[in-house]
Amino acid sequence: MITRRTVAERLPDRWRTGLVSVIQFLLPFLVIGLAWELAVRSGLITSSSLPAPSTILAKVWALSVREGVLWRHLTRSLYRLSVGYALAMGSGLLFGTLLAMNRILREMFSPILSLLISVPTIAWVPVFLITMGLGDRTVIAAVFLGGFFAITYNTIRGIEMVDVSRIRAARTMGARGLHLFASVLLPGSSVSVITGLRLGIGYSWRALVGGEMLSAMVQWGIGKMIYQARFWNDVTVMFVGLITIGVTGFLLDRLLIRWLERVTIERWGMVAER
Amino acid sequence: MKVRRWILPILLVASFLGLWELAAHFHWINPSLFAPPSSIVRDLLRLHVRKLPDRSILLTHIGASLQRVFVAASIGTVAGVLMGVLMGTSRLVHRFFDPIITLLMPIPGIAQAPLFIVWLGFGDPTIITVGAIAAFFPIAFNTAAGVRSIDPQLVRAARLMGTSSTACLPRVYLPSAAGHVMAGVKLGWARCWRTVIAVEFVAAASWGLGYMIWDASEYIRSGVVYGGILLLMLVYLAMERLLLESVERLTVRRWGMIRS
Amino acid sequence: MTDNIIQIHGVSKLFGKGDREVVALRDVDLQFREGEFAVLIGPSGCGKSTMLYLIAGFESPSSGQILLNGKEIRRPGPDRGFVFQDYALFPWKSVLGNVMFGLRRNGVPHREAKATAMRFIQMVHLQGFEHAFPHTLSGGMKQRVGIARALAYDPKVLLMDEPFGALDAQTRKLMQQEMVSIWEEAKKTVVFVTHSVIEAVYLGDRIVVMTARPGSVKGMVNVDVPRPRKYTEEHYLHIREEVLALLEEEVAKSVKNLVEKDRRRDPDVTPA
Numbered sequence: 001m002i003t004r005r006t007v008a009e010r011l012p013d014r015w016r017t018g019l020v021s022v023i024q025f026l027l028p029f030l031v032i033g034l035a036w037e038l039a040v041r042s043g044l045i046t047s048s049s050l051p052a053p054s055t056i057l058a059k060v061w062a063l064s065v066r067e068g069v070l071w072r073h074l075t076r077s078l079y080r081l082s083v084g085y086a087l088a089m090g091s092g093l094l095f096g097t098l099l100a101m102n103r104i105l106r107e108m109f110s111p112i113l114s115l116l117i118s119v120p121t122i123a124w125v126p127v128f129l130i131t132m133g134l135g136d137r138t139v140i141a142a143v144f145l146g147g148f149f150a151i152t153y154n155t156i157r158g159i160e161m162v163d164v165s166r167i168r169a170a171r172t173m174g175a176r177g178l179h180l181f182a183s184v185l186l187p188g189s190s191v192s193v194i195t196g197l198r199l200g201i202g203y204s205w206r207a208l209v210g211g212e213m214l215s216a217m218v219q220w221g222i223g224k225m226i227y228q229a230r231f232w233n234d235v236t237v238m239f240v241g242l243i244t245i246g247v248t249g250f251l252l253d254r255l256l257i258r259w260l261e262r263v264t265i266e267r268w269g270m271v272a273e274r
Numbered sequence: 275m276k277v278r279r280w281i282l283p284i285l286l287v288a289s290f291l292g293l294w295e296l297a298a299h300f301h302w303i304n305p306s307l308f309a310p311p312s313s314i315v316r317d318l319l320r321l322h323v324r325k326l327p328d329r330s331i332l333l334t335h336i337g338a339s340l341q342r343v344f345v346a347a348s349i350g351t352v353a354g355v356l357m358g359v360l361m362g363t364s365r366l367v368h369r370f371f372d373p374i375i376t377l378l379m380p381i382p383g384i385a386q387a388p389l390f391i392v393w394l395g396f397g398d399p400t401i402i403t404v405g406a407i408a409a410f411f412p413i414a415f416n417t418a419a420g421v422r423s424i425d426p427q428l429v430r431a432a433r434l435m436g437t438s439s440t441a442c443l444p445r446v447y448l449p450s451a452a453g454h455v456m457a458g459v460k461l462g463w464a465r466c467w468r469t470v471i472a473v474e475f476v477a478a479a480s481w482g483l484g485y486m487i488w489d490a491s492e493y494i495r496s497g498v499v500y501g502g503i504l505l506l507m508l509v510y511l512a513m514e515r516l517l518l519e520s521v522e523r524l525t526v527r528r529w530g531m532i533r534s
Numbered sequence: 535m536t537d538n539i540i541q542i543h544g545v546s547k548l549f550g551k552g553d554r555e556v557v558a559l560r561d562v563d564l565q566f567r568e569g570e571f572a573v574l575i576g577p578s579g580c581g582k583s584t585m586l587y588l589i590a591g592f593e594s595p596s597s598g599q600i601l602l603n604g605k606e607i608r609r610p611g612p613d614r615g616f617v618f619q620d621y622a623l624f625p626w627k628s629v630l631g632n633v634m635f636g637l638r639r640n641g642v643p644h645r646e647a648k649a650t651a652m653r654f655i656q657m658v659h660l661q662g663f664e665h666a667f668p669h670t671l672s673g674g675m676k677q678r679v680g681i682a683r684a685l686a687y688d689p690k691v692l693l694m695d696e697p698f699g700a701l702d703a704q705t706r707k708l709m710q711q712e713m714v715s716i717w718e719e720a721k722k723t724v725v726f727v728t729h730s731v732i733e734a735v736y737l738g739d740r741i742v743v744m745t746a747r748p749g750s751v752k753g754m755v756n757v758d759v760p761r762p763r764k765y766t767e768e769h770y771l772h773i774r775e776e777v778l779a780l781l782e783e784e785v786a787k788s789v790k791n792l793v794e795k796d797r798r799r800d801p802d803v804t805p806a
Contacts, residue, residue: 024373026373027370027373028369028374029374031370032374049392049393104282107282108282108285108286109286111280112286112287115507115511118511119510120468120471120472122468122472123472123484123502123506124503125475126475126502127491127503130307131308163620163622165622166622166623166624168590168616168618168622169616169683170635171591171592171610172591172610172684173683173687174612174636174640175639187624187626188624190626202380205380206380209384213384226388226389227388227476229388230391230392235389238389239389242385242389245380245381245385246377246381247377264626267667268626268667269625269668270626
């Protein structure tokens, strides 16, 4: 007798465990969403101040599929994020490397960096507004600043922590200067550098949202979408915005950074810090 | 104090400030947009000296912010520790709330502000609530990690010696998780500070360091803006030195759990 | 007659300053002949590894000079190969990538470098593993990669710093036997640092025994037992005793040094 296997059992193992973990992840949201929905429907909460999940989801549908407006906001935000973060990555890696290799530069700039880090990124936005205007450039500057410090700091740490035997091994084989850097220091510092990239993108994303909210001439962007919703007291749109921020931030980390981790440090068996 | 270590950075900063002053003086840069150090000091002093009716405006701004941070972070700490302990002790609770925290924690406070403005209006209620939320997440997260890392042998030893289940909580769990908890508290208070300032930009009615900076930027009073940033640095450093280090010294270092 | 490939004249090495100054090596005079397998042995802290680092060029002597083929050594370079105790392999490169590193660095074109590297990988009996990444290999295998990597670009001298120290006893014995066959095939001058007398007498043509800190040469023992040697052979054991005798004196001295240091720190403690 041949028993019919269920769809789930026919999936390859890796897909099955992936599916299980996705379901496990979504479960709390489903539970809370359900309870919330019931609370609103039964009149426990007034729907004007706290809309039901069904209302929110309907809004998501309306904004994304019917009007396409959500995508316009999101792509604009992601554009600013890419530009600012790319700048942060490039200059952070460069600056971090310079500071790691040169003791004088490090002594000169380290205390200043520590001081600057203590200022919340958002506090620089008024400065940017005054000096760079109220549009895109300010937002991109905020994104840059958010990522720059984290990337710089972790790059310095990463290079400092490269195993000294490996450096000696390369030197004895004739590697010097730029070649030593590219072939040993850079890959050797990957664990820390990736941590920096991960923290950096988180900070950059948060700076982006704040920057968009504060820049008056900016019209499109998730942050702006939330800010504008206040003028119509549209709490539903605010929720849509917040969810979008949360999900996008999550995906940026899980997709981008995790992918980078997988093709580098995981493949090489270099342990990731927690 | 290692004097030699500070010579280079001080030189750098001094020359930077000097150059700035010169550039503004000779109008190489616009002094109303890039207020030079002399103007910054002047504007800040003016805010301090101009009393209204009998207190310094500057100090009132700083005080308002600090007050909000203190209240918000305290609420966040209590809630965070409780939640963290719950999550740390019960696998079910942890599995339930972990995805929620993962998704919600990265949402910046300033984005939550408009929502709370609709619900709670402008001013302290919104600012403190969002600040508390900002502190809550890292504290809950780290406390949970700390509780989960507790050596079960310690718990068994305590139970054997007669400690009841509930008494274990403050006597065994909390002290041994203290290192993680302290890390979370440090993070939480730092985040609360940043969030309070940010939310003050959009939600403060009349007082607060964030409000002061934002208000000044709307009128392009750049001296106050730069001065405000300087004050943010100084206040944060003072806060970090005084508050957190003394708490750490009293608890975790005394118990020998962190290298002093 | 074989020349002296390495000459060490009056070399001293100091670390630290003032009252924390440490004299690691004092007035060392030593020569290494081309093609010989020389072993440096001594109590802990005697500076044998420091000596090796000086030859490698990782450090410079505080006084005196070290000559390789008549030229003074100033910095690390591809005329010397180095095998580290912690392997120091590059985890982001495969076994092949690691072994090819020195060759590629010195301008050898890719195809030739690959072929040469494969030859050395075969010499250390790791064929089949050339595309594996180091983190998947055992300790013994990793060290074999280390040896292949150090030999691949044909250095004049091979320096080995307690290369089998991190391995378990079984693997260590196997590696000692492997080392002999590798050396006979590669025909290199080797300076080998160890603190195991068994290992020293098994491997070396000549054993240089060093004194306790500050390190200098206490004595030399020639090992004229034909290879492959047996750990239980009478002549082998005889030489082992000879070396041990020299060594024990120095080990006792270094223990005394440690106790003295402790006593200076805490005068109330009397040694057992």
